[in-house]
Amino acid sequence: MGNQPDIRAGRLPESAYAENFSDVHPPLDRKAALIESSRCYFCYDAPCVEACPTGIDIPSFIRKISTDNVRGAAQDILDENILGGACARVCPTEVLCQQACVRNAQEAKPVQIGLLQRYATDAVMDAGVHPFSRAEKSGKTVAVIGAGPAGLACAHRLAVLGHDVVILEAKPKSGGLNEYGIAAYKLPDAFAQKEVDFVLQIGGIEIRNDQALGRDFTLTDLRRDYDAVFLGMGLGGVRQLGLEGEDLEGVYNAVDYIAELRQSADLKALPVGRKVVVIGGGNTAIDIAVQTKRLGAEDVTLVYRRGAEAMSATHHEQEFAQVNGVKIKHWAQPREIRGMNGHITDVIFEYTQLDEGGRLAGTGDVFSLPVDMLFKAIGQTMLPQANGGSELLEMDGAKIAVNVERQTSLSGVWAGGDCVAISADLTVAAVQDGKLAAEAINSFLRG
Structure with missing residues (x-):
C-alpha cells in the first residue's frame, strides 16, 4: 500500500532557497x-x-x-x-x-x-513620504475588523476623510492574505509589512492585533462602542474533503502550510515530502504546488475534478506551475485516502466526466497516487463562531449579503472582501470593497 513516508527538511542546498523564493517578477529600472x-x-x-x-x-x-x-x-x-x-x-x-x-x-x-x-x-x-493628508477630524471613530486588503483600504480612506479608525485583527501580524496566504516569491522581502506601515503613515489608524471577532468581542459590542463598523475578516475556515483518512498524518490544509512558510525565518528547516499531491484548482492550489516543488519536493501533482478551463487559477498561473515542474491532472476526484501506521500512503482517485445534463459524474474508473504529503486546497469558508453575529446579519449563501455600497442588513455595518457574497476572490476586489464602503460610511457619519 506504500512505503514509509519521506518527509524531511533541508532537501536542497542552502543557496537554492534564496534563489527559489526570490522575486518572481524582477522590477523595471x-x-x-x-x-x-x-x-x-x-x-x-x-x-x-x-x-x-x-x-x-x-x-x-x-x-x-x-x-x-x-x-x-x-x-x-x-x-x-x-x-x-x-x-x-x-x-x-x-x-x-x-x-x-x-x-x-x-x-x-x-x-x-x-x-x-x-x-x-x-x-x-x-x-518614505506619504502622498495623502487627512481632512479635519470628524470626531467619529470606526471599527474595522481585519487588517487585510479590504480592512486596510477602508481604514485608509476613512482616515483621509477625517475619521479615526481602530482595526481589530485576529492574527499577530497585519496584512491578511498578503502576509499569510500568497506565495512567498510573489511578495518577498517582507513587502506586506512595508505596505501596512505605508498605509499607517496617514495617521488616525490604530491596529490591535490578536483580537478576534466572536472570541474577544461581538458585533453587538462594536455597534455599541463605535460610530460605524466595517467587517473585512475574510474566510477563516477550510473546506474538507469529507473522506475517511482525512485525519491521517501527512494530510494538510494548504492555507495553513502556506502561512507557516510565509512566517518561517529559515525555509530549509521546513519539512516537505518527496511525493506531494494537491487537490484543488484555484490560486491557493497553484501556490502550494509550486512552493513545495521549490522547497525540494521531487514529484508534485495537482489534481482537479474538472478541465483546465474550469479552474479558477488563470491560464497564466497554470502554465507557471507546469513550467516549475508541477504535473496537473484534470478530470479526477479523490475517493479514498489510505494510510499505514497512522500516516498517509496513497490516494485513490476516480476519473470524472460531465453527464448529459452537464453535471459532474464519476466514471467508476479509478487510479492511485502514492503520496507523502497531501494538501487540501478546495476553498475556504466563514467560521460561524468567528463571525460574531452572522445570526443577526442577512446572509447570501455562506457569505454576508451586502448592497452595491457594501452595506449589510444591519444599520451602521458594512462589509467587504472575501467574506461578502458579491466580491471576487482577488486582492484588488477586496481593496475596491473597502474603498466603496469607506465612502458610504463617510456619507452615513456626516448625515
Missing part, C-alpha cells in the same frame, strides 16, 4: 520603464481602465511615467488603490487590464501595466 511606457497608446475610454476593479486611470499614470513624473503616476494609482504596490505584484493582470490592452490585437503583447504600476508605487514608498 528607469530605462525599461520609459521604454515600456512609450508603448502605451493612451487610449480615450481606455478598455484597461474598465477592466481594473479599482478603476485606476491607467493611461494617465503611464503617460506620467513616460515624462519621468513618477510621483504623479503613483498618485494616480494610490488615489484609487492604496495597496497598488501589492496589487502590482499579485493581481492577475493577464486576465484584467493587460488582457484588455489594445496592443493585444496588433502584436499579442500588451503593455506591461503591472510592472509599470510597481515601478511607480515602489518609488513613492521607498521615498
